[in-house]
Amino acid sequence: MANVARPDSILAWYRNLVARKFDGSKARRSPGRPRIKQEVERLIVRMAKENRDWGYDRIAGALANLGYKVSFSKIPPGLGFASEGRIIT
Numbered sequence: 853m854a855n856v857a858r859p860d861s862i863l864a865w866y867r868n869l870v871a872r873k874f875d876g877s878k879a880r881r882s883p884g885r886p887r888i889k890q891e892v893e894r895l896i897v898r899m900a901k902e903n904r905d906w907g908y909d910r911i912a913g914a915l916a917n918l919g920y921k922v923s924f925s926k927i928p929p930g931l932g933f934a935s936e937g938r939i940i941t
Contacts, residue, residue: 885926888926895918896927899915912924
């Protein structure tokens with residue numbers, strides 16, 4: 853039976869892997885979902901202010917009609933929605 857790699861080689865590969873993971877490189881993306889575009893955020897805020905009786909789902913649906921695929925959970929909670937999904941600001 854032939855050995856594929858020596859234990860020293862495997863440990864060296866592992867050390868290099870760990871070093872690359874924690875080197876602080878900006879090449880890797882941050883964890884979590886990507887942010888939505890600034891343009892879409894401004895549009896959400898504008899829709900929320902102009903249509904105070906719309907909730908999360910209605911704004912997400914209107915954005916879908918305009919060609920933006922945004923989940924209702926991506927609509928910022930700081931817009932002043934009440935618990936029933938209406939804007940209270």
